[in-house]
Amino acid sequence: xxxxxxxxxxxxxxxxxxxxxxxxxxxxxxxxxxxxxxxxxxxxxxxxxxxxxxxxxxxxxxxxxxxxxxxxxxxxxxxxxxxxxxxxxxxxxxxxxxxxxxxxxxxxxxxxxxxxxxxxxxxxxxxxxxxxxxxxxxxxxxxxxxxxxxxxxxxxxxxxxxxxxxxxxxxxxxxxxxxxxxxxxxxxxxxxxxxxxxxxxxxxxxxxxxxxxxxxxxxxxxxxxxxxxxxxxxxxxxxxxxxxxxxxxxxxxxxxxxxxxxxxxxxxxxxxxxxxxxxxxxxxxxxxxxxxxxxxxxxxxxxxxxxxxxxxxxxxxxxxxxxxxxxxxxxxxxxxxxxxxxxxxxxxxxxxxxxxxxxxxxxxxxxxxxxxxxxxxxxxxx
Numbered sequence: 001x002x003x004x005x006x007x008x009x010x011x012x013x014x015x016x017x018x019x020x021x022x023x024x025x026x027x028x029x030x031x032x033x034x035x036x037x038x039x040x041x042x043x044x045x046x047x048x049x050x051x052x053x054x055x056x057x058x059x060x061x062x063x064x065x066x067x068x069x070x071x072x073x074x075x076x077x078x079x080x081x082x083x084x085x086x087x088x089x090x091x092x093x094x095x096x097x098x099x100x101x102x103x104x105x106x107x108x109x110x111x112x113x114x115x116x117x118x119x120x121x122x123x124x125x126x127x128x129x130x131x132x133x134x135x136x137x138x139x140x141x142x143x144x145x146x147x148x149x150x151x152x153x154x155x156x157x158x159x160x161x162x163x164x165x166x167x168x169x170x171x172x173x174x175x176x177x178x179x180x181x182x183x184x185x186x187x188x189x190x191x192x193x194x195x196x197x198x199x200x201x202x203x204x205x206x207x208x209x210x211x212x213x214x215x216x217x218x219x220x221x222x223x224x225x226x227x228x229x230x231x232x233x234x235x236x237x238x239x240x241x242x243x244x245x246x247x248x249x250x251x252x253x254x255x256x257x258x259x260x261x262x263x264x265x266x267x268x269x270x271x272x273x274x275x276x277x278x279x280x281x282x283x284x285x286x287x288x289x290x291x292x293x294x295x296x297x298x299x300x301x302x303x304x305x306x307x308x309x310x311x312x313x314x315x316x317x318x319x320x321x322x323x324x325x326x327x328x329x330x331x332x333x334x335x336x337x338x339x340x341x342x343x344x345x346x347x348x349x350x351x352x353x354x355x356x357x358x359x360x361x362x363x364x365x366x367x368x369x370x371x372x373x374x375x376x377x378x379x380x381x382x
Contacts, residue, residue, distance in 0.1 A: 033133040033134070034127055034128075034129040034130070034133045034134065034135050035129070035133065036129055036133075036350075037088050037126075038084060038087065038088060040084065040303070040304065041084060041085075041088070041304055041350075042128050042129050042301070042304030042305055042349075042350025043088070043126040043127070043128065043129065043304075043305070043306075043350075043378060044126065044127050044129050044133075045124060045125070045126050045127075046125045046126065046127055046377075049120050052116075052119070052120060052125055053312065053314055053335070053375065053377060054112070054116065054332075054335065055112070055115050055116045055119050055312060055335075055337075056112045056115075056335050057106075057112075057115065057335065057336050057337055058334050058335055058336050059295045059296065059334075059336045060295070060296075061106075063293050063294060063295065063296045064106070064293075064296050064336075064337055065103060065106075065107075066293055066296070067292075067293040067296035067297055067338070067339045067341070068099050068102070068103050068310070068339065070290040070291055070293065070339065070341065071095075071099055071288075071290065071308045071309075071310070071339045071341060072096060072099050072100070073290055074288050074289065074290050074307075074308045074341075075092045075093075075095055075096045075099070075308055076096075078092050078288075078308075081307075082302075082303075082306075082307070085306040085307075089124070089380055090306040090309060090378075090380060092308075094380060094381060095306070095308060095309055095310070095380070097381045098123070098309075098310055098379060098380050098381040099310055101122060101381050102119075102122075102123070102310055102379065102381075105118045105122065106118075106337075119379065122381065122382060123379040123380060123381060123382060124379070124380045124381075124382055125377055125378075125379060126377060126378040126379075126380065127375065127376070127377050127378075128305070128350050128351075128353075128375070128376035128377070128378075129350045129351075130350060130351045130375070130376075131351040135375055136351065136373055136374075136375075137350075137351055137352065137353055137373065137374055137375060137376045138320070138351055138352050138353075138372075138373055139313070139315050139353050139354075139355060139370060139371075139372055139373065139374050140352075140353075140354050140355070140367075140370055140371055141354065141355045141356075141357050141366065141367030141368065141369070141370035142203075142204050142205075142299065142344070142354050142355070142356060142357065142367050143204060143356065143357040143358055143359065143360075143363040143364045143366075143367040144204060144206050144207060144208060144284050144358070144359040144360075144363070144364075145197070145200055145201060145204060145207050145208070145360075145361075145364050146207070146208040146209075146210060146216075146359065146360050146361070147192050147193075147194075147197045147201070147207060147208075147209060147210065148192070148193060148209075148210050148212075149190050149191055149192045149193070149209035149210065149211065149217075150190070150191045150211060150212065151189075151190055151191070151211065151217070152191065153188075153191050154191070156193050157191035157192060157193050158191060158193070159191060159192045159193070159194060159195045159197070159198045160184075160188040160189075160190065160191050160192075160198070161188070161189055161190050161191075161192070161198060161201060161207075161219060161276045162184040162187045162188055162189065162275055162276065163187045163189050163222060163275055163276060163277055164187070164222055164223050164275040164277075165183070165184055165187050165275075168223065168275070170225070170226030171225060171226035171227055172225040172226060172227075172273070173225065173273075174225065174227055174271040174273070175225070175227075175267065175268055175270055175271055175272070175273045176268040176271075178225075178273055179268070189219065189276060189277075189278060190209050190217060190219065192209070195263060195264075195267070196253065196256055196263060199232075199267055200249075201219065201274075201276075202273070202274040203231075203345075203346075205220070205221040205274070205284070205344065206218075206219060206220045206221060206279075206284035207219050208282065208359065216282070217278060218278065218279045218280070218281060218282055219276040219277065219278055219279065220276065220277060220278075220279040220284060220285065221274065221275075221276065221277075222275045222276050222277040223274075223275045224272055224273065224274050224275065224345065225271070225272055225273040225274075225275075226272075227271035227272045227273070228271060228272060229270060229271075229272040229345035229346050230269055230270040230271070230272075231270070231346055232252070232266040232267060232269070232270060233247050233252050235266050235269055236252065236255060236266070241255060242255060244320045245319045245320055247320070247371060248368050248369045248371060249364065249365070249367070249368020249369070250365065250368055250369065252368075272345055274345075282359070283359070284356075284359075286299070286341035286342030286343075286356075287299070287302065287307075287341070287342050287343040288307050288308050288341050288342070290341055292341055292342055292356045293339075293356065294356060294357060294358035294363065295336060295338075295355065295356070295357065295358075296336075296337070296338055296339060296356075297338060297339055297341045297342060297355075297356040298311065298313065298338045298339070298340055298341070298342065298353050298354060298355055298356065299341075299342035299343050299344045299347050299353070299354035299356070300340055300342075300343065300347055300352070300353050300354075300376075301343065301347055301348045301349055301350070301352065302340075302343050304349065304350045305340055305350070305378070306340065306378065307340060307341075308339065308340060308341060309339070309340045309378050309379075309380075310337065310339060310340075310378065310379045311337070311338050311339070311340050311376060311377060311378050311379070312335070312336070312337050312338070312376070312377040312378075312379065313334075313335065313336055313337075313338055313353065313355070313374060313375070313376055313377075314332045314334075314335040314374050314375045314376075314377075315332070315333055315334045315335070315370075315372055315373075315374040316331060316332060316333060316372055316373050316374045317331050317333045317372065318372055318373045319371055319372050319373075320371060320373075332374075333372075338355070340378075342354070342356065353376055355367070355370060357370075
């Protein structure tokens with residue numbers, strides 16, 4: 001009996017191995033890996049037009065045209081440009097041609113079908129390789145907050161924003177060292193009424209401060225301490241204080257409103273510290289030096305995606321922690337053209353993108369509620 005059982009077991013094992021191999025091969029055909037065109041880049045060219053996304057644009061046309069004009073201004077003035085992008089065709093000259101051709105065609109197209117035909121005929125399409133080279137990109141939002149504040153410390157306004165100190169060099173001291181040793185005394189440029197509000201300006205990279213007189217002061221990013229960024233939302237999820245799929249800016253603010261004694265503990269686990277400068281413009285400028293536009297500008301890692309480039313985002317309904325996230329089919333909630341005009345401390349790798357929502361409470365609320373997955377594509381004139 002024993003030899004017969006062994007034979008049966010061997011047959012069953014062989015059959016199971018065959019099924020596994022067939023399933024693996026089938027999956028590989030259905031979902032091929034998106035291989036970067038060059039090591040270190042985040043783009044893979046789509047050669048089959050049947051695999052292009054549906055280029056349906058869900059947001060304001062005038063804002064897109066304004067954002068295109070901003071990128072054209074960037075390419076007009078840019079001198080050095082990353083050679084890694086130029087080597088695959090994303091030169092400033094080619095991107096200028098891309099933006100002008102797309103702008104003219106976009107204005108002429110009367111519907112989504114015409115827009116899809118126009119893009120397929122005139123542009124190469126590249127996809128962000130995303131997480132594990134499967135095209136999945138995690139989208140979040142950011143904006144410019146408006147907070148009450150003062151240029152001098154008062155009983156109400158006690159939490160400062162700082163400019164870069166005279167002895168600044170990277171890496172500078174950590175957040176904990178700066179605060180515990182009061183290393184930035186004398187470099188304060190404004191004061192807020194909440195330490196969390198000051199920190200949120202750190203995260204957003206810019207802000208508007210409404211003074212008691214009604215006048216507004218605009219502050220923008222001037223530099224960072226050079227240490228790694230650790231989001232306090234991620235720490236709350238790690239400690240099971242907030243569920244991953246429920247994490248939004250509103251939830252985070254509400255948590256610290258209920259647990260103010262925990263704020264310093266979590267803030268000091270983020271070593272990165274941001275320095276600011278007063279700026280003359282109300283609209284924030286992105287890392288490429290041009291204004292960012294509501295729902296038409298994104299922040300990405302500029303080491304893996306081409307600065308100033310024309311992109312197309314499709315955002316799904318799946319959130320971190322969703323049980324159905326791994327399913328092949330997913331629903332596109334919104335799709336829209338954007339310009340890649342900014343970057344951020346937490347926006348690293350080809351699997352991340354941050355959408356700019358605008359200025360003020362409403363924009364911040366919407367930005368804080370975007371925490372989902374999607375796809376990201378870049379266009380280049382043929």
